[in-house]
Amino acid sequence: MILPVIAGLISAAPALIGLFDNGDDSTVSKVAKLASGIARGVTGTDDDGNALAALQADPELLLEYQRQTAQRAISLYQEETKRLLAVNETIRAEAASADPYVRRMRPTMGYALIFSWTMTMAAVVYVIVTDPAAASTVIIALADLSIMWSVALSVLGLYVYKRSEDKKPTTDAENGLSVLGRMAGKLMAR
Incomplete structure (x- = not known):
């Protein structure tokens, strides 16, 4: 019962769907917890099933849920972009070193x-x-x-x-797209 409820919560927030691209189970778990936490906070319930029902029943709650998940997804993408920039700078420094x-x-x-x-x-x-x-x-x-x-x-x-x-090369990275650029592309494709 819990898996369909979490799937429903995630499908109600398109911004979270793009976080599944890497196929990592730990990422799936993190996104599920994120969706559950935001849904419970928006609806004021302690149960994922009740939160999903409340979101489906009230369009204003659903919009607030989607707004909050989009904000959180953007912050996650920004954190990932910062991490990748740090890795990139380290590798460039190693490669450019005279030593x-x-x-x-x-x-x-x-x-x-x-x-x-x-x-x-x-x-x-x-x-x-x-x-x-x-x-x-x-x-x-x-x-x-x-x-x-x-x-x-x-x-x-x-x-x-x-x-x-x-x-490892990535198609988006080779095309010069940042993490936020990929997210915007996915949202515009819908």
């Missing part, structure tokens, strides 16, 4: 970790093959290093993931 280490820090860390991991595993294999009696000691020592390796590999994973995400 080669700043430009190549991510690959340097990746290569260093790969080299360290390879040397560690080669040493473990060598000791186990040449001195099988020491295998248990080596495996215990390797287990003690697991926290260090998990942190280092997590950082490397974030570098790779974020760098890949930063390089």
Whole structure:
């Protein structure tokens, strides 16, 4: 019962529909909570079903709900635009830096970790093959290093993931449209 009610609340506010573009479940959850909170605030009810019924029954409440959701959607788009500008400035600063280490820090860390991991595993294999009696000691020592390796590999994973995400082109971005420009385009297309 709750899913159709939330879908009804979201469909009553066209400004919120554009927030679903990325297909991320956490975004869907955030937009659903946003729609629910605004609807409850506008109607003065504590139940999504009652809020939807009140919005459907009173056109003035529906207009107020749509106005508030549009304002919130605009503020969300503005926040996202600021975040993207900060990321863009950081990447441009890294790329424009005269210091080669700043430009190549991510690959340097990746290569260093790969080299360290390879040397560690080669040493473990060598000791186990040449001195099988020491295998248990080596495996215990390797287990003690697991926290260090998990942190280092997590950082490397974030570098790779974020760098890949930063390089993803979007059609709107390639066309020079800002987040607000995309939102206006979606609203005008309706």
